Amino acid sequence: MDNRNAKNNGNDQVAPPLRLLIVGQKRTGKSSVGNTILGKEAFNTWGGAKSAVAHGESEGRQLMVVDACGWGTNENLVPKQEKLELFNALSLCEPGPHILLLVIPLLHFSHSEKAALQKRMEILTEGVWRHTMVVFTLGDRLRDCSIQDHIQTVGKDLQWLMEKCRYRYHVLNNKTPQDRQQVSGLLDRVEDMLMENGGWHFSLHMYCRLEEEWSRREREMKERILERHDEAGKTSRGLAVIPNHSQKGGLRVNDTLLKLVYHG
Numbered sequence: 001m002d003n004r005n006a007k008n009n010g011n012d013q014v015a016p017p018l019r020l021l022i023v024g025q026k027r028t029g030k031s032s033v034g035n036t037i038l039g040k041e042a043f044n045t046w047g048g049a050k051s052a053v054a055h056g057e058s059e060g061r062q063l064m065v066v067d068a069c070g071w072g073t074n075e076n077l078v079p080k081q082e083k084l085e086l087f088n089a090l091s092l093c094e095p096g097p098h099i100l101l102l103v104i105p106l107l108h109f110s111h112s113e114k115a116a117l118q119k120r121m122e123i124l125t126e127g128v129w130r131h132t133m134v135v136f137t138l139g140d141r142l143r144d145c146s147i148q149d150h151i152q153t154v155g156k157d158l159q160w161l162m163e164k165c166r167y168r169y170h171v172l173n174n175k176t177p178q179d180r181q182q183v184s185g186l187l188d189r190v191e192d193m194l195m196e197n198g199g200w201h202f203s204l205h206m207y208c209r210l211e212e213e214w215s216r217r218e219r220e221m222k223e224r225i226l227e228r229h230d231e232a233g234k235t236s237r238g239l240a241v242i243p244n245h246s247q248k249g250g251l252r253v254n255d256t257l258l259k260l261v262y263h264g
């Protein structure tokens, strides 16, 4: 745990900064989110800027905020330059961000936007979702409609995203940065997530190693099961042991679905 005391409660000890990484598609309001959170013009909003880092104090918390260069709309592959930009943004918040703020404007969320987002998040491994919260921008557009209604009506792609983030989201209106309640609400949510994660920050290196380890164990276990049943097949007369893979990805032997249990 490396962020036991993100909130400086007035004692003299300087709390370690909470590291936030702001990601999302181009022109969605990422820099504005950074500025609203920090309560100052830390990032430029002219567009097209490279990833940048800013420090500051906001609502009693020491913060380090990285505004990542926005990603594009290609839903089939992630251009090499975009991958490098993503890694560069990660390296700006070494040893890793506590929380990623994934910026989504309160507009229609299309299937191709979802596909493009999924491709970028996959680079960061499945583990990144534990550290990700959605920040809806253009909060000023929510007039007569609640955010829950918006999520319901926008459709299944946004609902998919909500499920990935376990419904952790917050709405910001960047046109009223003086509204500090919206910022303290967001930072409270961030701290709750940090507690749920035992204080651990996101580490791409660690999650990549974990994914490799899981697939290695899965491979070994399947091989061992197949070997064992091959031997059993040789010794038992009349019982044909036919291993195959079920449609759901489980392993079936003689029509019995074997469940693989991992202890990792």
Ligand SMILES: Nc1nc2c(ncn2[C@@H]2O[C@H](COP(=O)(O)OP(=O)(O)OP(=O)(O)O)[C@@H](O)[C@H]2O)c(=O)[nH]1
Pocket (backbone or CB within 6 Å): 025, 026, 027, 028, 029, 030, 031, 032, 033, 044, 045, 046, 047, 048, 049, 069, 070, 137, 138, 139, 140, 172, 173, 174, 175
């Ligand atoms: N009405 C409204 N406009 C917003 C809001 N947030 C951002 N904008 C506007 O959206 C535009 C883009 O905002 P940025 O913060 O520069 O977006 P970005 O994602 O950093 O853009 P890139 O760095 O080019 O990827 C700017 O004109 C902002 O003023 C919001 O909550 N409400």
Ligand SMILES: [Mg+2]
Pocket (backbone or CB within 6 Å): 030, 031, 032, 043, 044, 045, 047, 048, 049, 067
């Ligand atoms: Mg920007």
